[in-house]
Amino acid sequence: MDAKIAQMLFSVIDELNQMRPTDDHLVKDLEMPLSGDSGILDSAGLINLIAVTEQKAAEELGRPLVLTDERTLSQVNQVFQTLGTLAEYIHLRLNEKNDG
Amino acid sequence: MEIKTFTVADLKTALASEDFWRAKTLPITKHRALSYSRNPRADENDPVLLVAYRNNRVIGYLGILPDKIFVNNASYKLGWLTSWWTDSAWATSGVGAILLFKALNAYDQRIGVSGGSRQAREALHASQKFMALKPLQGLDIRLRLNVTKDILRRFPAMKIFRVWFKIFDVILDEVMNLRGNFWQRRNNPCQRLTFEHISAIDEETDRFIQQHHRQDLTRKKKSDLSWIMNNPWILSAPLKDSASKRYYFLSRANRFLYLGVKVFEHKTEMIGFFLLKVRDDRMSIVYSYFESRHAASITAAAVHYAQAMHVDILNLYDERLVASFSKLRYPCWSVEKNTRGFSLSKAFADIPLADCRLHGGDGDLAFY
Numbered sequence: 002m003d004a005k006i007a008q009m010l011f012s013v014i015d016e017l018n019q020m021r022p023t024d025d026h027l028v029k030d031l032e033m034p035l036s037g038d039s040g041i042l043d044s045a046g047l048i049n050l051i052a053v054t055e056q057k058a059a060e061e062l063g064r065p066l067v068l069t070d071e072r073t074l075s076q077v078n079q080v081f082q083t084l085g086t087l088a089e090y091i092h093l094r095l096n097e098k099n100d101g
Numbered sequence: 102m103e104i105k106t107f108t109v110a111d112l113k114t115a116l117a118s119e120d121f122w123r124a125k126t127l128p129i130t131k132h133r134a135l136s137y138s139r140n141p142r143a144d145e146n147d148p149v150l151l152v153a154y155r156n157n158r159v160i161g162y163l164g165i166l167p168d169k170i171f172v173n174n175a176s177y178k179l180g181w182l183t184s185w186w187t188d189s190a191w192a193t194s195g196v197g198a199i200l201l202f203k204a205l206n207a208y209d210q211r212i213g214v215s216g217g218s219r220q221a222r223e224a225l226h227a228s229q230k231f232m233a234l235k236p237l238q239g240l241d242i243r244l245r246l247n248v249t250k251d252i253l254r255r256f257p258a259m260k261i262f263r264v265w266f267k268i269f270d271v272i273l274d275e276v277m278n279l280r281g282n283f284w285q286r287r288n289n290p291c292q293r294l295t296f297e298h299i300s301a302i303d304e305e306t307d308r309f310i311q312q313h314h315r316q317d318l319t320r321k322k323k324s325d326l327s328w329i330m331n332n333p334w335i336l337s338a339p340l341k342d343s344a345s346k347r348y349y350f351l352s353r354a355n356r357f358l359y360l361g362v363k364v365f366e367h368k369t370e371m372i373g374f375f376l377l378k379v380r381d382d383r384m385s386i387v388y389s390y391f392e393s394r395h396a397a398s399i400t401a402a403a404v405h406y407a408q409a410m411h412v413d414i415l416n417l418y419d420e421r422l423v424a425s426f427s428k429l430r431y432p433c434w435s436v437e438k439n440t441r442g443f444s445l446s447k448a449f450a451d452i453p454l455a456d457c458r459l460h461g462g463d464g465d466l467a468f469y
Contacts, residue, residue: 036195044187044197045220049227051198056229069202077195078102 006088006095007031009061013053014084020049031085037078047081054087064095102160102194104203107150113138126188127347128152128162136332136468141324143167147180148207153187153196161187161196165204166465168213170445171320172452179211179445180204183465185221186349197224205230210448215464216441231444237459239418239441240426242404243434246273247382247413280432281408290401290429295368299361301327306363306374313390318457321388326376329387330359334468335380351469354380364391364402373399377406378467382413387462389419400425418461441466 011029018026027033027041034040036047051068058066067073073080073090080090107115112134115121122131129137129150137149144167153161165180182204187197201224205212214225225231249266252259259266299306307323314320335357338345345352357380364373373391377384384407391399400422407415417423418441426436443459461467 036193038194040193040195042195043192044195044201045224045227047195047198048201048224051202052227052229069205071203071206074104074199074202074206077199081195 003088003092005062006091009057010054010084010088010091012061013050013057016053016057017046017049021046029084031083031088033084035083035087036081040081042081047077050081054091058091062095066091066094102196102199103154104199105152105154106148106203106207107152108146108148109138109140109143110145112149122344124159125347126159126349127344128159129164129184130334130344130348130352132332132336133164133334133352136328136334137164137166139328139332140167141328142169148204149180151200151203151207153200155191155194159188160191160194161200163200163204164465165208165212168319170213170318170449170457172318172454172457175452177211177449177452178208179213179449180208181213181215181464182217182221183468184350185217201225201228205446210446212446212448213464214444215466216469222442225444230446232447232450234443234445234454234457234459236443237418237441237461238420238423239416239439239461240423241435241437241439242407242415242417242426242431243413243436244407244415245277245382245411245413246270246434248273250382250413277432277434284430284432288429290398291405293366294398294402295365296402297363297365299363300359301330302361305371306361309363309371309374310390313392316456316458318454318459319463321460326361326388329462329467330361330376333357333359356381360406362402362406364395364399366395366398373402375399375403376462376467377403378462379410379412380469383416384410384412384414385416385461386418386422387467388460389422391421393421396421396425397428400429404429404431416461 014027014029035042042050055066055068058064079086081087116134143149147167149165151163152159163182164184166183167180169176169178214231247270249263249270252266302323335351335354337357338353339355341353360377362375362377363371366372372395375386375389378387386403389399416439417426441461443464
């Protein structure tokens, strides 16, 4: 599942890069900072990332994923610190659904 | 980062608190907070302001204007987004995104957006949570040229020639006044019309509006329009005060007023009502109610008021007023198209909105 999540996030990055200037392209690296003090995404960029991630999760993982609920919003800087922390969070959320 | 949600009740408490107004960055002005707290369509527990704090400093905020929309026989509560600001020093902190999604959650995903900056529109588009309504295709009608203002804004160094530009403006205005007077003598479309001014909606106007607002998306009533007229977000003042310097959005103008105009034909028959807003050199018809056969008379009345108020630009948004204006052949410097966009969240996707009528003041646009 972890590899699938990382692959899904890389396809999110591909899609976001189509809308960004070449100089601002995001790299497909789990260490890449997203939001927070060293982040590179502004509000519109983060909103876009969330929307495309939810959409790709449904398409590629076949699972609905909500990243705009109060639980996620209360820890935005932790969840979206890097692409890797986002992958871990998605893994956690999807496993919770499996457990439920 | 901490996000505080202020309901109407919380805002009333904040209005009485001295500490709230001492902040280096204000998330709202007092007169705007008063307006929010008096909104007739808001309940005490409705969230109306989200504020992001970091180390007790305001780093972002988002206002929400509770409203209702009406489609056929059903009504739906929603909140219009307004005054969305984030401190550029915290641009990558996610604060703008958090505020937006919290607003959507607070209103059960039922949110509307009117106008907005380019950045705000881009962010909302990126969220994929909104759908655009058919925009209002209005007009910017330039009645006075005001060369001085335009030149000095583009070339501030030309300030030394200000007097000469002013003289040039006066001459051009006189030329346009003469043309306007000739037009009035030749056409005199207001000959049969009389007017009554109101500062709040009276019973007669309320009955008239209710006969003409069935297709309106927001179906404003007496209390709604009176609230707008008497609770402005922008105050007429010659200078910025300490609060307006600490608030990002416009809260002051040299001239800001609302005026309700009842239009009568043959002195007794009410044929229309419009609410006009004047901000500095611009007049906008933000709400108008009339039957289509009277569109020419109402348009002529709007032009008549714009001329009397010595504004540079008249904004019309009602499509019947827009169509009538070209037929009037009124002398003006230029006429440009002006679009006002509205979006609703996709929670309204199943509601038939295509035939609903929007006004130029809907959302938060009546207040700016």
